[in-house]
Amino acid sequence: MSEIADRAGAVLTIDLDAVVANWRLLAKRMRRGARCAAVVKADAYGLGADRVAPALRAAGCNRFFVATIDEGAALRPLLPGAEIFVLSGPYRHTEGDFVEHGLVPVLNSPEQIDDWAAFARARGSRTPAALHLDTGMSRLGLSHGQAEAVAESTATLAAIQPILVMSHLACADLPEHPLNRRQLAAFTAARALFPGVEGSLAASSGLFLGEEWHADWGRPGAALYGVQPRPDRPNPMAHVVRLEGRIIQVRDVDAGDTVGYGATHRVADRGKLAVVAVGYADGLFRSLSSRWHGFVGGVRVPLVGRVSMDLIIFDVSGLPGETARPGALIELLGPGNTIDEMGMAAATIGYEVLTSLGRRYCRRYLGGPAG
Numbered sequence: 001m002s003e004i005a006d007r008a009g010a011v012l013t014i015d016l017d018a019v020v021a022n023w024r025l026l027a028k029r030m031r032r033g034a035r036c037a038a039v040v041k042a043d044a045y046g047l048g049a050d051r052v053a054p055a056l057r058a059a060g061c062n063r064f065f066v067a068t069i070d071e072g073a074a075l076r077p078l079l080p081g082a083e084i085f086v087l088s089g090p091y092r093h094t095e096g097d098f099v100e101h102g103l104v105p106v107l108n109s110p111e112q113i114d115d116w117a118a119f120a121r122a123r124g125s126r127t128p129a130a131l132h133l134d135t136g137m138s139r140l141g142l143s144h145g146q147a148e149a150v151a152e153s154t155a156t157l158a159a160i161q162p163i164l165v166m167s168h169l170a171c172a173d174l175p176e177h178p179l180n181r182r183q184l185a186a187f188t189a190a191r192a193l194f195p196g197v198e199g200s201l202a203a204s205s206g207l208f209l210g211e212e213w214h215a216d217w218g219r220p221g222a223a224l225y226g227v228q229p230r231p232d233r234p235n236p237m238a239h240v241v242r243l244e245g246r247i248i249q250v251r252d253v254d255a256g257d258t259v260g261y262g263a264t265h266r267v268a269d270r271g272k273l274a275v276v277a278v279g280y281a282d283g284l285f286r287s288l289s290s291r292w293h294g295f296v297g298g299v300r301v302p303l304v305g306r307v308s309m310d311l312i313i314f315d316v317s318g319l320p321g322e323t324a325r326p327g328a329l330i331e332l333l334g335p336g337n338t339i340d341e342m343g344m345a346a347a348t349i350g351y352e353v354l355t356s357l358g359r360r361y362c363r364r365y366l367g368g369p370a371g
């Protein structure tokens with residue numbers, strides 16, 4: 001069989017050295033004495049946790065967060081000596097999985113706390129866990145009253161050893177939003193219930209709010225992968241992702257010809273179209289129809305007409321000579337057309353662009369521990 005790079009409709013290049021550089025940049029920016037973990041849930045936001053997490057581990061990261069037990073179990077053998085926290089916590093009867101795979105649960109509710117305490121009692125040992133406090137997002141976590149009840153329960157604390165108290169910010173990408181300071185105040189008050197236990201509040205954007213929000217551990221995900229943490233400032237993060245789609249066919253068109261499903265685009269002048277082997281089944285959202293652009297040799301080429309399941313069409317009339325030819329690549333994501341811009345154009349966010357990146361792409365990794 002041919003090489004995947006020759007037969008795939010697109011090549012996705014993931015720069016592991018850029019991920020590591022981004023982690024180092026965030027770790028260096030943190031308050032003195034505070035440390036930086038890495039969030040690698042959802043397969044490291046679609047980029048491949050089996051490659052991303054070991055690269056970060058080799059760079060000195062020793063604390064990781066995933067969403068599910070299975071994500072944690074898959075990473076365990078790849079991250080010797082590192083802590084792996086599971087954000088969704090234990091579902092009933094899964095407590096043993098945490099011990100079996102050396103995972104630390106984030107306990108999000110009184111029910112998870114009771115179950116974990118019962119499990120620890122049955123094991124006969126005080127068992128470490130993180131406590132999640134809700135400070136204003138109304139998602140996961142204990143209310144202040146529920147946290148007080150835990151702090152006052154000697155029976156619970158005899159079974160559970162809290163090693164981290166964490167909360168999550170709802171509006172960290174909006175620095176002026178009053179909820180940021182309210183959540184910081186609520187977090188500070190609730191943390192005081194657990195003296196001596198380390199705290200963690202800020203994810204990617206929260207780390208840019210200021211040192212007051214840094215607590216003991218940063219918990220960035222998106223910024224590691226190049227997503228802009230502060231929409232109001234130039235992006236300080238290095239580009240991690242490059243996506244190049246392959247041209248299948250180049251065709252001549254005349255003024256008045258229509259393009260794609262629904263005939264939503266009409267050609268203005270005689271010119272050339274390139275049909276590229278990427279579509280919404282690969283995470284190139286249909287909402288990008290006539291709203292995206294690629295680059296070929298630095299020349300911008302507009303995406304015209306609807307995005308189909310496996311195909312998109314670019315107007316390449318502006319390219320010189322034979323630049324656009326079958327087999328050639330058009331850059332669909334890169335420094336000139338970023339994941340954040342694609343998120344905006346598709347009426348979503350860079351996070352969803354990343355987690356939607358297609359399974360059919362030929363994936364290439366640059367850098368990292370093995371080279």
Ligand SMILES: *Cc1c(COP(=O)(O)O)cnc(C)c1O
Nearest residue numbers: 039168203204219220221222223
């Ligand atoms: C996903 C997640 C993070 C990471 O958030 P980013 O914005 O990607 O940095 C941190 N903490 C929790 C609880 C999360 O769910």
